[in-house]
Amino acid sequence: MSTLPVRVRFAPSPTGYLHVGGARTALFNWLYARNRGGKFILRIEDTDEARNTPEAMAAIFDGLRWLGLDWDEGPEIGGERGPYFQSQRKSIYDDYLARLTAAGRTYEDGGAVRFKFSRQPINVPDLVCGDVQFAATEEPDMTVRRPDGSYIFHFCNVVDDIEMGITHVIRGEDHLSNTWKHTDLFHAFGKHPPRYAHIPLILNPSGSKMSKRDEGAAVSSYIQDGYLPDAVFNYLCLLGWTPRAEKEKLDRAALITLFEVSDVHSANARFDMEKLKWFNAQYLREMSPDELLAAATPFLKTAGISTDASFAAAALQSVKEKVSLLTEFPGWVHFFFREDFPFEADAVTKLKSKPENKVLLEAAAAHFSTFADWSEHGIHKAIEEVAALQSVKPGVLMPLLRFALSGQTRGPGVTTIANLAGK
RNA sequence: GACCCCUUCGUCUAGCGGUUAGGACACGUCCCUUUCACGGAUGCGACAGGAGUUCGAUUCUCCUAGGGGUCGCCA
Numbered sequence: 001m002s003t004l005p006v007r008v009r010f011a012p013s014p015t016g017y018l019h020v021g022g023a024r025t026a027l028f029n030w031l032y033a034r035n036r037g038g039k040f041i042l043r044i045e046d047t048d049e050a051r052n053t054p055e056a057m058a059a060i061f062d063g064l065r066w067l068g069l070d071w072d073e074g075p076e077i078g079g080e081r082g083p084y085f086q087s088q089r090k091s092i093y094d095d096y097l098a099r100l101t102a103a104g105r106t107y108e109d110g111g112a113v114r115f116k117f118s119r120q121p122i123n124v125p126d127l128v129c130g131d132v133q134f135a136a137t138e139e140p141d142m143t144v145r146r147p148d149g150s151y152i153f154h155f156c157n158v159v160d161d162i163e164m165g166i167t168h169v170i171r172g173e174d175h176l177s178n179t180w181k182h183t184d185l186f187h188a189f190g191k192h193p194p195r196y197a198h199i200p201l202i203l204n205p206s207g208s209k210m211s212k213r214d215e216g217a218a219v220s221s222y223i224q225d226g227y228l229p230d231a232v233f234n235y236l237c238l239l240g241w242t243p244r245a246e247k248e249k250l251d252r253a254a255l256i257t258l259f260e261v262s263d264v265h266s267a268n269a270r271f272d273m274e275k276l277k278w279f280n281a282q283y284l285r286e287m288s289p290d291e292l293l294a295a296a297t298p299f300l301k302t303a304g305i306s307t308d309a310s311f312a313a314a315a316l317q318s319v320k321e322k323v324s325l326l327t328e329f330p331g332w333v334h335f336f337f338r339e340d341f342p343f344e345a346d347a348v349t350k351l352k353s354k355p356e357n358k359v360l361l362e363a364a365a366a367h368f369s370t371f372a373d374w375s376e377h378g379i380h381k382a383i384e385e386v387a388a389l390q391s392v393k394p395g396v397l398m399p400l401l402r403f404a405l406s407g408q409t410r411g412p413g414v415t416t417i418a419n420l421a422g423k
Numbered sequence: 424g425a426c427c428c429c430u431u432c433g434u435c436u437a438g439c440g441g442u443u444a445g446g447a448c449a450c451g452u453c454c455c456u457u458u459c460a461c462g463g464a465u466g467c468g469a470c471a472g473g474a475g476u477u478c479g480a481u482u483c484u485c486c487u488a489g490g491g492g493u494c495g496c497c498a
Contacts, residue, residue, distance in 0.1 A: 177494070396457090398457030
C-alpha cells in the first residue's frame with residue numbers, strides 16, 4: 001500500500017461567482033486533507049483569458065475564506081509547486097506537450113494540436129462510484145492546444161495534477177464522463193492517475209442543476225443573507241455525505257474526524273434552504289452575546305441601527321431564539337434603538353377599539369412613574385400591582401404594554417423590554 | 424443520438440438478505456407560555472415498475488421507466 005502524503009486541490013475557474021457546488025467540492029477536499037494530515041491546494045484555472053474577471057477571482061478567495069477553507073498552497077500563500085495560476089504555467093505545458101509529441105501522441109490539425117487517444121477500453125476506479133468502465137472511444141481526438149498557443153482544460157488539468165503531486169482528485173460528478181480522457185493522458189505521460197472521487201451534484205429544489213438564477217447558487221448570497229459560515233459549512237457537508245454520528249449538527253473538528261470519502265453518496269442531492277435556515281438558527285442560538293453582537297452589527301448598521309448602546313448585546317440576546325438569519329435582527333430590535341418606532345397599523349386599530357385599554361395604559365404609566373425598583377423582577381411586580389388595582393389579570397396588561405413599548409405584537413418579554421429600554 | 428452516474432417519506436438520508444423500514448428539515452396536533460418564538464411530546468409520510476436468484480428481497484442480477492451528467496479550439 002502506498003502511503004504518499006495526501007495532496008488534494010480545488011481548481012476553480014474565475015469566470016463568474018463561487019458556486020455553492022464548487023464550495024462543497026472545496027469543502028470535501030479540505031476535509032479530506034485535514035482528516036489525513038495532507039495538503040489542500042488552491043489552483044486557479046484561468047486559461048481562458050477572455051472570460052476571467054478580477055471580481056470572480058475575489059469571490060473565490062472571499063468565499064473560501066468565509067467558509068474557513070484555508071489552503072496550504074496557492075495564490076497569496078505560495079508553495080513549492082507553483083505558480084498556482086495556470087496562466088503562469090505555459091512553459092510547463094510546452095514542456096509536457098513536447099514529451100507527448102516525442103512519444104508520437106500528437107498531431108497538428110488546422111493550427112491546433114490534438115492528442116491521439118489510445119482507443120483502448122479504460123477503467124476508472126472511483127472511490128465513490130466504484131469501477132467505471134469506458135469502452136474504446138470513437139470520439140475525435142482531443143484538442144490540447146489552440147492555434148494561439150494556449151492550452152485546453154483537460155491538458156492543463158492533468159499536467160498540473162502531475163506536477164503538483166496530486167494524490168486524490170475529489171470533484172463534481174459532471175467530470176466523471178471525461179475522466180477516461182485524463183487517464184489516457186496520464187498513461188501517455190507514463191504516470192499513474194491519482195485516485196478519483198466523483199461527488200454528487202447539488203441540484204435546485206426542482207431537481208435540475210443549480211444555476212445562477214437559483215436561490216443560493218452563489219456563496220456570496222449566504223454572506224449577504226445573514227447566514228453563519230459554520231452553519232453553511234455544516235449543512236453543505238450533509239449534502240451527499242452522512243457522517244457516522246448520532247446527530248447532524250457537528251462542529252468542524254468532528255466533521256474532520258468523521259470524514260470518509262468512500263462514505264460519500266453517488267446520488268445527486270437537492271438543496272433545501274429551509275434546513276439550512278434551521279441549522280443557522282441552531283448556530284445563532286449558541287453564540288455568546290459578544291459573538292452575536294459582532295456578527296449582527298453589520299446587518300443592523302445596514303438597517304440604520306447603531307449598536308453602540310450599552311444594552312445592544314442584551315437586546316440581541318433577547319430575540320435570538322426568534323430569528324434564523326442575521327438579517328432578521330433589525331426587524332426585531334429596532335424599537336430599542338429609536339424613539340419614533342412605527343406601530344403595527346392593524347394592532348393600533350384593534351387596541352383603540354376598546355376604550356378601557358386607554359384607562360389601563362394611563363394607570364400603568366402613572367404607577368410606573370412612582371416605581372423605584374426598575375429591574376425585571378421589580379417591573380413584573382409593578383405590572384401585577386397595576387393589574388390588581390384595575391381588577392384585571394396581568395395577562396390583559398402585557399399585550400398593551402408590549403405594544404406601547406415596541407409598536408409590535410410580538411417580541412421579547414414585556415419586562416425584558418422595559419428593563420432594557422430603561423425607565 | 425451515444426456513453427456515464429443515479430432512483431427509500433415533500434426534501435436530506437439510515438439500511439449493506441429476515442427491521443413494527445430508523446433519523447433530520449418541513450408540515451399537523453398537544454403541552455409549556457404575557458406575545459412571537461424556543462423547548463418537550465406526538466402524528467402524517469417512502470423502498471419507481473417488472474422479471475429473476477433465494478426458504479425469504481428495500482438490500483443481489485437483468486430489463487423498462489424516470490432524473491442527472493458528458494460528448495468544444497469552455498472550464
